Amino acid sequence: xxxxxLKINIERLMGRLRELGAIGALPGGGCCRLALSDGDxxxxxxxxxxxxxxGLEVSVDRIGNVVGLRPGRENxxxxxxxxxxxTVATGGIYDGCLGVLAGLEVIETLNDAGIVTAHPLAVAFFxxxxxxxxAPDMMGSAVHQGALGLDTALAVTGIDGTTVGDDLxxxxxxxSTETGxxxxxxxxxxxxxxxxxxxxxxxxxxxxxxxxxxxWSEFTLNGVANHAGxxxxxxxxxxxxxxxxIAIKARDIATxxxxxxxxxxxxxxxxxxxxxxxxQRAQMTVDLRNTDEALLKLAxxxxxxxxxxxxxxxxxxxxxxTLARFEPVVFASGMVxxxxxxxxxxxVSTRRMPxxxxxDAQMFAPNCPxxxxxxxxxxxxxxxxxxxxxxxxIRAGADVLLHVVLEKASN
Amino acid sequence: xxxxxLKINIERLMGRLRELGAIGALPGGGCCRLALSDGDxxxxxxxxxxxxxxGLEVSVDRIGNVVGLRPGRENxxxxxxxxxxxTVATGGIYDGCLGVLAGLEVIETLNDAGIVTAHPLAVAFFxxxxxxxxAPDMMGSAVHQGALGLDTALAVTGIDGTTVGDDLxxxxxxxSTETGxxxxxxxxxxxxxxxxxxxxxxxxxxxxxxxxxxxWSEFTLNGVANHAGxxxxxxxxxxxxxxxxIAIKARDIATxxxxxxxxxxxxxxxxxxxxxxxxQRAQMTVDLRNTDEALLKLAxxxxxxxxxxxxxxxxxxxxxxTLARFEPVVFASGMVxxxxxxxxxxxVSTRRMPxxxxxDAQMFAPNCPxxxxxxxxxxxxxxxxxxxxxxxxIRAGADVLLHVVLEKASN
Numbered sequence: 021x022x023x024x025x026l027k028i029n030i031e032r033l034m035g036r037l038r039e040l041g042a043i044g045a046l047p048g049g050g051c052c053r054l055a056l057s058d059g060d061x062x063x064x065x066x067x068x069x070x071x072x073x074x075g076l077e078v079s080v081d082r083i084g085n086v087v088g089l090r091p092g093r094e095n096x097x098x099x100x101x102x103x104x105x106x107t108v109a110t111g112g113i114y115d116g117c118l119g120v121l122a123g124l125e126v127i128e129t130l131n132d133a134g135i136v137t138a139h140p141l142a143v144a145f146f147x148x149x150x151x152x153x154x155a156p157d158m159m160g161s162a163v164h165q166g167a168l169g170l171d172t173a174l175a176v177t178g179i180d181g182t183t184v185g186d187d188l189x190x191x192x193x194x195x196s197t198e199t200g201x202x203x204x205x206x207x208x209x210x211x212x213x214x215x216x217x218x219x220x221x222x223x224x225x226x227x228x229x230x231x232x233x234x235x236w237s238e239f240t241l242n243g244v245a246n247h248a249g250x251x252x253x254x255x256x257x258x259x260x261x262x263x264x265x266i267a268i269k270a271r272d273i274a275t276x277x278x279x280x281x282x283x284x285x286x287x288x289x290x291x292x293x294x295x296x297x298x299x300q301r302a303q304m305t306v307d308l309r310n311t312d313e314a315l316l317k318l319a320x321x322x323x324x325x326x327x328x329x330x331x332x333x334x335x336x337x338x339x340x341x342t343l344a345r346f347e348p349v350v351f352a353s354g355m356v357x358x359x360x361x362x363x364x365x366x367x368v369s370t371r372r373m374p375x376x377x378x379x380d381a382q383m384f385a386p387n388c389p390x391x392x393x394x395x396x397x398x399x400x401x402x403x404x405x406x407x408x409x410x411x412x413x414i415r416a417g418a419d420v421l422l423h424v425v426l427e428k429a430s431n
Numbered sequence: 432x433x434x435x436x437l438k439i440n441i442e443r444l445m446g447r448l449r450e451l452g453a454i455g456a457l458p459g460g461g462c463c464r465l466a467l468s469d470g471d472x473x474x475x476x477x478x479x480x481x482x483x484x485x486g487l488e489v490s491v492d493r494i495g496n497v498v499g500l501r502p503g504r505e506n507x508x509x510x511x512x513x514x515x516x517x518t519v520a521t522g523g524i525y526d527g528c529l530g531v532l533a534g535l536e537v538i539e540t541l542n543d544a545g546i547v548t549a550h551p552l553a554v555a556f557f558x559x560x561x562x563x564x565x566a567p568d569m570m571g572s573a574v575h576q577g578a579l580g581l582d583t584a585l586a587v588t589g590i591d592g593t594t595v596g597d598d599l600x601x602x603x604x605x606x607s608t609e610t611g612x613x614x615x616x617x618x619x620x621x622x623x624x625x626x627x628x629x630x631x632x633x634x635x636x637x638x639x640x641x642x643x644x645x646x647w648s649e650f651t652l653n654g655v656a657n658h659a660g661x662x663x664x665x666x667x668x669x670x671x672x673x674x675x676x677i678a679i680k681a682r683d684i685a686t687x688x689x690x691x692x693x694x695x696x697x698x699x700x701x702x703x704x705x706x707x708x709x710x711q712r713a714q715m716t717v718d719l720r721n722t723d724e725a726l727l728k729l730a731x732x733x734x735x736x737x738x739x740x741x742x743x744x745x746x747x748x749x750x751x752x753t754l755a756r757f758e759p760v761v762f763a764s765g766m767v768x769x770x771x772x773x774x775x776x777x778x779v780s781t782r783r784m785p786x787x788x789x790x791d792a793q794m795f796a797p798n799c800p801x802x803x804x805x806x807x808x809x810x811x812x813x814x815x816x817x818x819x820x821x822x823x824x825i826r827a828g829a830d831v832l833l834h835v836v837l838e839k840a841s842n
Binding site: 213214215216217232234236246247248249250251252253255258261263264265267268271274275281282283284285286287288289290293294295296297298299305307309343375377400402403 | 643657661662666669672682692693698699700701703704705707708709716718754786787788811
């Protein structure tokens with residue numbers, strides 16, 4: 021057998037996915053392993069044990085990231101495969117775990133074939149990617165790559181009042197490896213798409229070119245409450261009407277700009293929210309995303325200008341607050357090309373696409389060649405116990421991962 | 432002094448308004464006398480006592496309406512002045528009470544002048560006009576005029592679990608006069624406008640031509656929850672966008688139709704109502720009102736057609752439920768003309784207008800000549816402790832009431 025024909029073992033990979041998914045399993049499917057919970061500890065113990073079984077040198081760093089290293093023929097920076105094994109409260113068994121366990125499957129496939137790569141390999145899982153219990157999300161990878169200070173992260177208080185530092189000690193994952201200056205030779209993350217594009221198109225592999233920039237705004241609109249029957253239309257200062265106009269404008273901006281631009285009004289709260297009272301107050305959010313920072317700024321400017329005018333013409337006071345703002349991340353073109361050509365070489369359909377969600381990979385992108393491999397999510401469903409990806413897709417994705425890693429780890 | 436020069440005593444009327452307003456007084460102004468509460472009982476006792484002091488024959492009917500009768504030179508149906516003395520939880524001292532106490536002021540003015548009218552006069556206050564504790568509103572006048580069955584009304588359970596019948600007994604206002612077939616010779620209700628039109632225009636008297644028809648609809652929109660970042664715009668079934676489109680359409684319909692047409696979206700509830708999730712579900716209300724039933728039906732048809740199309744084009748399921756539907760009430764033109772000519776004869780500015788809110792008078796309109804006199808509400812504010820009407824306006828309105836009643840009660 022030559023390296024070119026090497027293939028992963030899908031039954032073995034699915035077995036590990038199911039075994040990890042059984043920890044914190046929920047009725048009806050899916051699982052709950054919030055970061056640094058007892059469930060997370062049991063998941064960490066299981067995956068660390070598998071790492072050791074595969075002969076990896078396991079280290080835990082001070083924010084609890086776990087890295088399993090497989091030496092190469094030469095010393096130096098490893099080619100790293102990584103993702104996370106924490107989940108949201110009602111998560112699926114694929115989100116994050118797939119990227120970590122596909123990494124272990126790559127290792128076991130190489131072990132079975134007796135292949136030692138030129139450069140070292142590493143498989144990692146990062147602490148608290150989801151941010152469901154402790155903010156911000158992607159915490160472990162951010163600390164690992166020096167984008168977030170260790171002490172800041174350790175001091176974060178979660179939704180149940182405990183701190184990251186305390187809970188790391190409690191579950192025994194307060195490791196000793198220093199953080200912030202680890203540099204990989206390359207980083208690859210395989211992940212479920214968490215959106216419908218691949219599933220709807222029937223495409224197997226998403227070649228991820230980058231992560232969308234995110235702009236979250238909160239608009240607070242203050243109008244005048246009035247009787248719905250006795251107040252003529254031309255005497256109204258209706259905060260709800262302005263909120264509705266902003267929501268429609270957000271949709272129109274995204275549709276008109278096309279490309280990767282998306283816009284979502286997820287929250288609208290009216291007060292007093294009574295059938296026969298003109299809304300005095302509306303609070304709403306607008307989520308804008310684009311892979312291109314200039315276009316994202318253009319969408320913001322168009323929306324903010326419109327909102328100001330719409331509020332003024334209704335006699336409604338407008339306040340805007342930025343809830344979150346991240347610039348887009350662009351993955352290295354060489355890595356993106358490699359994933360695409362590797363997949364096509366295996367006869368698998370591909371599509372270049374942005375990631376609409378944040379991932380650990382984006383923390384590596386500024387520091388080393390980085391890219392991601394997406395596999396389809398059935399009906400685009402994720403963060404949900406109904407999350408599902410067909411084993412055939414997982415096999416295709418893991419085979420691409422295997423050969424991308426082999427290529428990057430060779431001389 | 433001839434009848435033509437007769438005027439009410441504004442200090443006496445204001446004194447009674449303040450004394451009644453002191454019962455259930457709230458910090459900062461206004462009062463709380465929810466129907467059939469202890470506060471309502473004390474208000475009823477006070478006003479009934481005033482009726483007896485003025486020589487009226489007081490009767491209480493089986494739904495607790497209290498009527499004070501002043502005999503005329505002839506027997507027969509009385510000319511009736513009526514309104515209510517219950518309030519919302521944070522009400523003003525004018526809403527309802529003004530119509531009842533202006534009626535008592537008319538009686539005392541006639542007593543002082545030694546005038547006996549040809550036809551009897553009556554002053555009434557009706558049970559539970561507000562509907563704030565027991566639904567429906569205008570309960571007492573509806574039962575009084577046979578529009579609502581007595582037993583149905585007595586069995587109504589309120590927001591705190593007690594029934595109308597039980598609380599009528601508890602406060603001692605379960606009277607013995609039968610309901611449903613009382614026919615007045617004419618009915619006049621003086622009331623604060625509860626809207627801004629008279630105040631903004633600087634007009635003293637609103638000549639009410641009728642009560643707007645009311646159409647309340649609830650729309651429930653079921654779309655698909657999706658990730659705000661990973662779901663392309665053309666794959667969304669966004670219930671919130673459809674809700675926003677319906678809200679804007681309601682505004683546009685009212686603006687385009689003009690006249691008395693008003694439209695209000697008072698309630699919008701999204702689910703899951705999260706910044707980064709495309710809304711799966713939206714529930715909203717639309718309040719449409721017009722004085723013309725055909726136009727109201729046209730507004731409904733335009734809105735419902737639009738909503739159906741907007742939902743279908745977004746791939747969102749739409750359900751509509753009627754929460755309330757009342758046809759417009761048209762007051763007798765002779766009564767409306769009489770109020771207008773009487774006010775103008777007194778040199779007071781007038782404006783014909785619809786009532787946007789429901790009132791006890793509308794229950795009498797099908798059965799006898801009925802009309803209403805509006806006086807300005809400062810800033811259009813009502814159902815609020817800041818409700819205020821200037822004594823000068825009240826004097827003007829009560830003088831019109833006096834002479835309209837004198838005219839209708841003469842031969």
